[in-house]
Structures are given as C-alpha cells and as structure tokens.
Amino acid sequence: MARTLFDKIWDAHVVDRLEDGTCVLYIDRHLVHEVTSPQAFEGLRLAGRKVRRVDATIAVVDHNIPTDADRLKGINEPESKLQIDTLEQNVAAFGVPYFPISDARQGIVHVIGPEQGISLPGMTIVCGDSHTSTHGAMGALAFGIGTSEVEHVLATQTLLQKPAKNMLVQVDGVLPAGCTGKDIVLAIIGKIGTAGGNGHVIEFAGEAIRDLDMAGRLSVCNMSIEAGARAGLIAPDETTFAYIKGRPYAPQGADFDAAVAYWRTLPSDEGAQYDKIVVLDAAGIAPQVTWGTNPEAVIPVTGIVPNPADEADETKRGQMQRMLDYMALTPGQKIAGTPVDVVFIGSCTNSRIEDLRAAAAVAKGRHVAPGVRALVVPGSGLVKKQAEDEGVAQILIDAGFEWREAGCSMCLGMNPDKLTPGQRCASTSNRNFEGRQGPGGRTHLLSPAMAAAAAVTGVLTDVRELV
Amino acid sequence: MDKFALLTATAAPLNVANVDTDKIIPARFLKTIKRTGLGKSLFADMRYAADGSEKADFVLNQPKYRHAEILVAGDNFGCGSSREHAPWALLDFGIRCVIAPSFADIFFNNCFKNGILPIVLPEEIVAALMDDAALGTNARLTVDLEAQVVVRPNGTRIPFEVDAFRKHCLLNGLDDIGLTLEHTAAIDAYEAKIPAWQPKISGSPRFTERKK
Numbered sequence: 001m002a003r004t005l006f007d008k009i010w011d012a013h014v015v016d017r018l019e020d021g022t023c024v025l026y027i028d029r030h031l032v033h034e035v036t037s038p039q040a041f042e043g044l045r046l047a048g049r050k051v052r053r054v055d056a057t058i059a060v061v062d063h064n065i066p067t068d069a070d071r072l073k074g075i076n077e078p079e080s081k082l083q084i085d086t087l088e089q090n091v092a093a094f095g096v097p098y099f100p101i102s103d104a105r106q107g108i109v110h111v112i113g114p115e116q117g118i119s120l121p122g123m124t125i126v127c128g129d130s131h132t133s134t135h136g137a138m139g140a141l142a143f144g145i146g147t148s149e150v151e152h153v154l155a156t157q158t159l160l161q162k163p164a165k166n167m168l169v170q171v172d173g174v175l176p177a178g179c180t181g182k183d184i185v186l187a188i189i190g191k192i193g194t195a196g197g198n199g200h201v202i203e204f205a206g207e208a209i210r211d212l213d214m215a216g217r218l219s220v221c222n223m224s225i226e227a228g229a230r231a232g233l234i235a236p237d238e239t240t241f242a243y244i245k246g247r248p249y250a251p252q253g254a255d256f257d258a259a260v261a262y263w264r265t266l267p268s269d270e271g272a273q274y275d276k277i278v279v280l281d282a283a284g285i286a287p288q289v290t291w292g293t294n295p296e297a298v299i300p301v302t303g304i305v306p307n308p309a310d311e312a313d314e315t316k317r318g319q320m321q322r323m324l325d326y327m328a329l330t331p332g333q334k335i336a337g338t339p340v341d342v343v344f345i346g347s348c349t350n351s352r353i354e355d356l357r358a359a360a361a362v363a364k365g366r367h368v369a370p371g372v373r374a375l376v377v378p379g380s381g382l383v384k385k386q387a388e389d390e391g392v393a394q395i396l397i398d399a400g401f402e403w404r405e406a407g408c409s410m411c412l413g414m415n416p417d418k419l420t421p422g423q424r425c426a427s428t429s430n431r432n433f434e435g436r437q438g439p440g441g442r443t444h445l446l447s448p449a450m451a452a453a454a455a456v457t458g459v460l461t462d463v464r465e466l467v
Numbered sequence: 468m469d470k471f472a473l474l475t476a477t478a479a480p481l482n483v484a485n486v487d488t489d490k491i492i493p494a495r496f497l498k499t500i501k502r503t504g505l506g507k508s509l510f511a512d513m514r515y516a517a518d519g520s521e522k523a524d525f526v527l528n529q530p531k532y533r534h535a536e537i538l539v540a541g542d543n544f545g546c547g548s549s550r551e552h553a554p555w556a557l558l559d560f561g562i563r564c565v566i567a568p569s570f571a572d573i574f575f576n577n578c579f580k581n582g583i584l585p586i587v588l589p590e591e592i593v594a595a596l597m598d599d600a601a602l603g604t605n606a607r608l609t610v611d612l613e614a615q616v617v618v619r620p621n622g623t624r625i626p627f628e629v630d631a632f633r634k635h636c637l638l639n640g641l642d643d644i645g646l647t648l649e650h651t652a653a654i655d656a657y658e659a660k661i662p663a664w665q666p667k668i669s670g671s672p673r674f675t676e677r678k679k
Contacts, residue, residue, distance in 0.1 A: 016653040020631045024650050026657050038500035055667035079498035086500050097668050130549040144573055146551035148580035156647045195543040230572050255664035294485055414494035433489045435512050
C-alpha cells in the first residue's frame with residue numbers, strides 16, 4: 001500500500017503494539033534543555049533508573065540564559081542559575097553529552113540539532129519543547145513532549161503513542177521576491193488556523209517548499225505547532241543531503257552513502273492517502289505580519305487591521321476585539337506604518353546564518369531608527385562566529401543593532417531579554433501570545449528581512465520598498 | 468500519579484477560546500526544578516493585577532470557584548508550548564478535570580500523565596455545561612470515568628469518549644514507564660537492528676569543550 005513519509009518513519013520505529021493500537025515507538029534522538037528536564041531527572045533518580053541511551057541524547061542550555069557577553073562570568077538570576085546548575089549536575093551524574101555556554105557549539109536546541117548533524121532524515125526526534133517540530137525539515141518525525149515523557153524517553157528510549165493523521169499542505173508555484181519560508185508558514189496558519197493541524201502531522205510539499213533552502217524549511221516546520229499540528233515534515237531531497245554532508249555528528253564516508261540510499265526511500269509514495277489536503281499558491285503570498293495575539297491573526301503587510309464588526313460569530317468577534325485592545329490597534333488602519341519600540345531577530349524560527357544575512361542585506365548602509373532598540377541573537381555560537389567571519393555581524397553592528405550571544409532570548413520572556421508593558425516589538429519569533437515576550441508586551445511576528453526593515457524605518461514596513 | 472475514578476465537584480467556567488499555555492502559566496514561572504507549588508501562578512496574568520493583587524472579575528478569584536476541581540473551557544484549550552507546568556499548575560490549584568470542545572495535542576497528552584482527565588464534548592454541550600458552571604457551588608458536576616459520563620446538576624447524563632489505554636492508566640494511577648519497561652525485550656531487539664550507519668552521539672562532548 002502506498003505510504004506517506006510519516007507512515008514510513010512511524011512504521012520503522014514501532015517496537016511493539018498494545019492491544020488498543022497504542023505503539024511503543026522508538027526514539028532516535030532526544031534533545032534536552034534546562035527548563036523541562038529537572039523533574040524528569042529527579043524522577044529517574046527516585047526510581048533508581050538510568051538514561052537508557054546517553055549516545056542518543058544531547059543536552060544544552062538555551063531558554064533562560066542571558067545573551068550578554070558577561071554571562072560567562074556567571075548567571076545572576078538565582079532561579080535561572082539553579083536550573084542551569086541542576087542540568088549540569090544531571091548531565092554529569094547520568095553521563096549525557098552536553099554543550100555548556102562556554103562551548104561555541106552551544107545554542108538554541110532546535111538550531112544545534114540540524115547544525116551538528118544530530119538531527120537526520122528518517123529519525124524520530126523528541127525534546128521537551130513544542131518547537132521540536134523544527135527538525136521535521138530534515139525529513140524526521142520530530143515533536144515536542146512534556147516532562148513526564150522526557151523522563152519516559154530517558155528511561156526507555158521509547159514513547160507510548162498512537163499514530164497521528166496525515167495532512168498535506170501543498171504550496172505550488174514560485175514565492176515572490178521579498179518573501180521567505182516564514183511568510184509561507186504564516187500564510188498557511190492564517191489560512192488553516194491555530195487548530196487547523198490538531199491531531200495531524202503536516203507534510204509540506206510543492207514547488208515553493210522544494211525551492212526553499214534548509215533555513216527556510218526549518219522555519220516552516222518550526223511553526224507547524226502554531227497550526228496545532230503534532231509535527232511538520234518535509235521530504236528529504238538533494239538540498240537536505242547536501243546540507244547534512246560533513247556535519248560533525250552526521251554519518252561519514254561509506255556510512256553517509258548508505259544513509260542517503262535509505263533516505264531516498266522515505267518520500268511519500270505516489271498515490272499515498274492524506275486525511276486532509278490544503279493547497280496554496282505561493283505567487284499570492286506577500287510578506288506577512290501578525291496583528292493579533294495568536295499566529296492565525298496575520299495579514300499581508302499591505303493589508304489593513306480587520307474589523308470585529310465584520311465577524312459574524314459572537315465568540316470570535318469578542319476575541320478579535322480583545323486582541324485589538326491588547327495590541328492597541330484600530331480596525332481599518334494600515335498595518336504598515338505602525339511604530340515599533342523593539343526589533344528582535346532571533347529564536348528557533350529565524351536565527352540561522354541565512355536569516356542574519358537577510359537582515360543584514362536590508363540593514364546595510366542604513367541605521368536603526370531613533371528610539372528603536374534592535375537585537376540580533378544568533379541561534380548558536382557557531383552561527384555567531386560564521387556571521388562575524390562573513391562580515392554580516394559588522395554590517396548589523398554598524399547599523400546600530402545589538403549583537404548578542406546565542407540563546408532563546410526575547411522569544412519567551414524567561415531570561416533578561418524581555419519587553420516592558422506596552423512596548424511594541426517586530427519579532428522573528430513564533431508566538432505573539434499576550435505577555436509572551438514579557439508582561440504587557442505587544443508582538444508582531446514577521447520574517448528577518450521584514451524585521452530589519454522595521455528596525456531601520458521605525459515602523460512596520462514592506463521590505464520590498466527597501467530592496 | 469493519583470487515580471481518577473469519580474469526581475463530584477464545582478466547575479469553573481472559562482469561556483475563552485485558544486487559552487494557550489503561556490496564559491495557563493507564563494514562562495517566567497517555569498524556573499523551578501519541582502512539579503509542585505505552581506498553583507499560585509496558574510493563569511497569573513489573567514488572575515492578578517500588575518501589583519500582585521487579585522483581579523476580582525477573574526473566575527477563579529470568585530469565592531464560589533476558589534475550590535473548583537473542574538474547569539469548563541473554550542476551543543483549542545492548552546495550545547502553544549509543551550510545558551508540563553501547565554497541567555502541574557492546574558493540578559496544584561486543585562483542578563482534576565478540564566472539559567472543552569477541543570484541546571491542543573501536547574497539553575491533552577500531558578494531562579493524562581498527571582491524573583487530570585481532559586474531556587472533549589461538542590460545542591453546544593460544553594455551552595450547556597458552561598451555563599451549569601455559572602451557577603457556582605449550587606450546581607456541581609459529576610464526572611464518572613468508569614461509566615464515561617458527565618452528570619449535569621439536572622441529572623442529564625452526557626457520555627464522553629476516552630482512549631481505552633489512557634482510561635485504564637487513569638483509573639489505576641499507573642506509571643507509563645513501568646508499563647513500557649515490560650517491553651524491554653522488544654526494545655533490546657529493536658536496538659540490535661538499528662543500521663550501522665546511524666551515528667552515536669558518542670564520547671562526551673563535555674570533555675572536548677572548545678576554548679572561546
């Protein structure tokens with residue numbers, strides 16, 4: 001029977017089946033960070049259990065670490081320090097490989113997995129973080145889990161799961177200039193909604209997806225969770241194989257050839273069945289920006305803020321009004337031209353070298369607008385070094401951007417990089433929930449190029465006017 | 468994990484769609500290495516003003532809902548992050564059951580791992596339960612997991628679906644890890660067949676730390 005990419009990866013990892021169809025699913029890679037792991041290691045300790053496969057596990061600190069250069073001298077915030085110290089004690093006690101902040105390979109867990117060649121096609125990959133869906137861009141089944149499941153994987157290298165449904169999102173045609181993977185995924189979420197993918201694994205396909213580089217694909221899969229999907233997937237192809245070749249933890253030599261031979265069997269078969277299919281035309285996508293407090297509240301930068309009065313459903317109307325009040329926007333106003341206080345370029349969605357290059361291309365020869373604070377936070381120490389070697393960093397520094405150390409930073413308001421109440425931020429991150437970037441902060445999600453355009457003009461701006 | 472079998476309790480109505488896990492517990496409260504003590508931070512930004520005082524109009528601040536053990540909520544409850552701190556905060560507050568028209572997948576899954584029963588019911592039935600909940604302590608709901616019914620204050624019995632395996636685990640307070648370890652031989656056999664090309668994250672990179 002014709003199978004999808006998801007079906008093939010799933011079938012290849014079923015260890016055992018329970019009577020009701022629940023599967024014991026084998027996990028190839030487990031990524032661990034400081035926030036969602038302490039209680040899991042404590043659980044192991046209490047039960048006298050070991051980590052079953054330390055050679056399939058990697059730990060890193062990213063969520064609550066500061067991103068200023070002084071951080072190597074020590075973490076000031078006592079609760080963050082406790083979580084980091086706890087992780088370091090746990091990786092030492094259980095023998096788990098670990099990248100500390102003193103290591104250039106440290107970075108956001110979803111950046112370093114692909115960067116190090118740890119995340120590979122056909123694998124099952126989990127992490128106690130919903131944006132684990134990012135690694136699906138490698139052609140891997142990757143999904144976020146809670147802390148109980150982190151403990152379950154540490155102890156057994158498996159999870160108890162039932163298969164998800166298959167959903168195909170096909171993006172045909174050629175993406176217009178000025179648009180990126182971020183714009184594609186925001187447009188998709190705008191179309192299907194934040195619950196559009198619930199219960200499904202989304203496979204992204206079509207010409208516009210195939211044309212994306214790995215950074216663009218990683219952005220697309222990263223935000224599949226914002227559409228409610230269990231995971232996002234993109235079939236591995238020559239772009240994927242070229243990206244993986246030579247990476248530190250990837251197979252080398254003959255092993256690489258053997259791996260590629262297997263990876264070529266993974267794409268969905270002709271005639272494979274999907275439970276749900278959505279088709280988009282890339283040619284119709286313009287640079288996107290969110291206006292509300294969930295990612296489906298998104299419009300093209302050329303658009304106007306919608307009017308709740310036009311919404312027939314009473315609950316939705318109330319929700320829209322609440323969003324507008326929180327965001328301090330007026331129905332009917334053009335979204336372009338809205339002044340911003342802060343610009344954040346970073347996060348597991350958009351902090352790779354390609355993202356920083358795109359921002360630098362816009363910032364080159366320009367300067368951050370007066371009164372705007374603009375931060376650039378590379379996704380890993382290695383991305384930071386590459387940007388410095390290529391001159392990308394200097395362009396951004398000359399343009400008045402803060403150039404910071406790798407971490408999750410202002411994506412989630414649990415480290416010193418936060419918005420203050422009422423501040424408006426053009427952000428390349430993934431969630432615009434109320435208070436996500438700091439209590440009372442207002443978030444507009446957009447691409448790195450769009451974020452740079454907002455930084456240099458001081459207002460939300462169609463980047464196509466600057467290039 | 469505590470067992471869940473039969474619960475008769477006050478239900479609190481939270482008629483908001485897309486309540487995300489940042490709303491259930493904002494990220495700044497995740498800096499803990501424990502599972503307990505998060506109840507006071509549950510719904511922090513909805514529940515407390517900037518000065519830390521309680522917002523009188525938030526449902527769980529109203530005297531009749533301070534001891535609610537059931538939450539009746541809107542569509543797509545628990546969307547967003549995978550943080551298990553969300554169910555931990557609900558549990559620490561005392562919530563053992565959440566009823567909504569739909570849930571986000573990871574949150575839904577995390578509930579079962581912590582002895583919380585999430586129940587999916589059609590929107591119009593949730594709306595009726597929301598009305599029951601609005602009556603406060605005078606109108607307690609009963610949730611009977613064994614029989615798979617919610618009993619309204621007027622006696623109407625509303626059947627609900629629950630995955631058989633998860634039901635079994637909840638009724639018996641079973642630890643998933645213990646169950647999975649019964650499959651150790653199958654896991655061993657699976658591992659023996661992992662292809663040789665698949666790399667191991669070997670050596671401990673901690674010992675090959677780079678100099679800045």
